[in-house]
Amino acid sequence: MKYLVLFLIIISCGTSQAKTIEIQSFIFPPYIMLNAQGRAEGIIIDLIDQSFAKLGVDADYQLSNWARAYAKVKTHQSQGLIPTMRTTDREQFFYYPDTAFLFLDQHLIATSSWSENSFSGDFSELDAYRIGKVRNVRISPSFDAALADKVFDVDKHNSVEGLVKSLLLGRLDMIATDSRQALLVATQEGKPHSLKLLKPALGQVPVYLAFSKEQVDEKFVEQFDQQLKQLLEQGALAQLEAKYLQ
Structure with a gap:
């Protein structure tokens, strides 16, 4: 006291x-x-x-x-x-x-060569791609609900660093994570312009x-x-x- x-x-x-x-x-x-x-x-x-x-x-x-x-x-x-x-x-x-x-901006992120610039919001479309996210991290209510309902599947990683590296190596088509964290990892890997944020954001926290x-x-x-x-x-x-x- x-x-x-x-x-x-x-x-x-x-x-x-x-x-x-x-x-x-x-x-x-x-x-x-x-x-x-x-x-x-x-x-x-x-x-x-x-x-x-x-x-x-x-x-x-x-x-x-x-x-x-x-x-x-x-x-x-x-x-x-x-x-x-x-x-x-x-x-x-x-x-x-x-x-x-x-605001933490949770985005679907692809490489800069990805043909699309946006995501329609239809999560069933993601079932055709290899999607990654960090284990136990919530992305947005709609994304999390669709994942729980098995509308699509994800590869789970232990860190944003591992997630981004897998994307850059072509092991994933897209990742769902905070945009600033992903951009930092890409910059540290010497590829600052290698990522494309698909709009709109999945969620903002x-x-x-x-x-x-x-x-x-x-x-x-x-x-x-x-x-x-x-x-x-x-x-x-x-x-x-x-x-x-x-």
Whole structure:
């Protein structure tokens, strides 16, 4: 309790005094990564750092795995959690800013030589192709339902990296995954223009920074939201996509 009181006192003193918020996360390229110096970087990391800088706040990133990261913040042992979806059950533990960092764009992705640029939405068409996805990852309600009903079948991979490499090697015709992650892998493989995103997206998932209700004052969350919203309105996301994906 004394740590909570101290943190709230610091927050109430204004944004000019330096302070640190511990944020739990896991490796999630290109959103959350470690650079050669062992420091956290990535699209979401940069958005937080730029927003916090306006408030005189430092972020201390602790990277482990999703289960550990979620548990640490849910039990109020740490102040923030990234990336997370906003759900009714989680709102009893966390404050969420109104503004999401971005939307995870789940797409059907083929190689650049693929003749079509779009997907009709008729999942029965996919039964004629070799489709890949990451094991245990949800794509969209309609895609997942069609897969459960065995309208088509998929090859399951353990990572986006393996998924993209199989596509580039011609072992798959299409993959279903987050577009930015796939583009990063293709760039790392030296083939930045080798993928084609079939439109429209299968689904879009907003992701947030969640704050522990017992560790962070709600007024600070509102201040963070204002700074993040302003950054995004100024085009920060496009700039960071160019930085990490090209």
